Amino acid sequence: MQHHAPAEVKQSGVVHYTFVLIGLSLLVYVLHKLDGILLPILFAALLAVLLLPLVLRFERWKLPRVWAIIFTLLLVIAALVGMFYLFGSQIVSLRDELPKLQERGVQYFDQIQQWASHKFGYQPISKDELIDSGMESFKSSAGGYLGSTLSTTAGVLSVTTLVPIYIFCFLYYRDHMRQFLFRFVSPDKRTNVLHTMDNIQVVVQAYIQGLLTVIVIVSVLNSIGLLVLGVKFAVFFAIFASVLAIIPYIGILVGSAIPALVTLVDTGSPTKALGVVGVFVFVQFLEGNFITPMVTGSKVSINPMAAIIVLILGGELWGTPGMILSIPLVAVLKVVFDANKSTEPWGFLLGDVSDGTELKSAKSAAKEGFFMRTWHKLRPG
Incomplete structure (x- = not known):
């Protein structure tokens, strides 16, 4: 009696792509739910790749790996503390100006209302009504604001604590993790894996180093433009907008809108506020077409x-x-x-x-x- 092998069942394309879509949907759901765990790990992995050359240099100077990583992290922390110190003095000065800016803002709002009332028959809102409505709105949403503020603060503190620990682990156990990856790959394909890992290192380092270089250059150009216009807190706003440029396309819009609004309220000159926007637009044009291509290649x-x-x-x-x-x-x-x-x-x-x-x-x-x-x-x- 002749036995026939069971016929091979072939999956149709529809079934295959259905499973792919289900898998992608589950992946997105898991990534979204585990954002509190994954985000610090991803930031730490990118920063570890960036700091790897400095750690290797310390190791070539005969420092043990543990101390090489510790010295590298201390240098980064010192740089961040210095940056926050410079920002802090500017923020304190800006805070002292806020009551004056708020008073002028209310005055300009009244002027705009009077113009709208004369032009379109709009019924203006008095300053007391505006303040009362603002206070009512604040009271009704104070609990939500407090909860979100506490949640955000806890998240920032958690990330600030976890990221350095993850960076240390990535740098210290880098050989162990590489051997772990090799256990999934046959020996004849390990050269290709090494090429891929080196390419990833080149890409990440080029991106982050280039981004930091671009931030410095754009900060200097923004500062020059704002100082020429005589804008208050020019250096702070210049660096603030440059750091926000980390968020592509959108960051520069937020970074230019805030100093333009402050300048409009402080000076009452729409021309000067437009000049502030013009400075950021011009520098952004230079950054996108000349600076970034030259820096990152x-x-x-x-x-x-x-x-x-x-x-x-x-x-x-x-x-x-x-x-x-x-x-x-x-x-x-x-x-x-x-x-x-x-x-x-x-x-x-x-x-x-x-x-x-x-x-x-x-x-x-x-x-x-x-x-x-x-x-x-x-x-x-």
């Missing part, structure tokens, strides 16, 4: 359409932190896509128009990167 080659889409998706998933993380994460994802033939079309879709040549240059640049050199040292024989 072609190492982070995400096309604008993909950048806008992932920016919106990151904001929907994780809010402002998601918008900050979206570009470097998608750049890492592109490197992973480019490393596999089956996913290379998706990497091409995310990349810029000249991405073919950029991919080759990135691979050649990472030919003997940190992970490859370390592997050659650790490999027996």
Whole structure:
């Protein structure tokens, strides 16, 4: 009696893509629910990659790995404390000006109401009514504001505590994690994995170092423009807008609107307020077309359409932190896509128009990167 092997059941394309969509939906749900855990880890991973060269330099100076990481973290903390000290003095001065700005703002609001009443028959609201309605609104939502403030403060303190710990762990256990990844890969494919890891390191370092350099340059240009216009707190607003530029496309809008509004209330001159907006728009034009391409070059080659889409998706998933993380994460994802033939079309879709040549240059640049050199040292024989 002849036995026939069971016929192979082939999945239809509809069933396959249905399972893919279900898996993606579950992944997005889990990522959203675990944002409090994942966000500090992701920020720490990016910062660990950025700080790795400094740790390696300390280690080459014969410092133990633990002390090399501690000294690196202390340098970063000292830089942040110095920056907050400079910001703090400006914030205190701005706080002292707030009552005067508030009084002038109410006066301008009354003038606008009088103009609208004369032009359109609009019934103006008195200053007392405006204050009373504002107080009623504040009282009704005070509990929500207090709860959100406490939640935000707790979240910031948690992140401030956890991120340095995660950075230390990533830097200290980097060899152990690399060996962990190798256990999923056959020996003949480990060279490709090393190339991919080195490419990721190059992309992340290029993005973050370039971003910090751009922030410094844009801060200087903004400061010059605002000082020429005679804007109060020019340096503070210049740095504030430059830091907000971390959030692509949207950050500069918020960063320019606040100083323009303060200038309008302080001077009563719409022309000067428009001049403030003009300074930020001009510097943003220089940043997008000349400064950023010269600083970062072609190492982070995400096309604008993909950048806008992932920016919106990151904001929907994780809010402002998601918008900050979206570009470097998608750049890492592109490197992973480019490393596999089956996913290379998706990497091409995310990349810029000249991405073919950029991919080759990135691979050649990472030919003997940190992970490859370390592997050659650790490999027996």
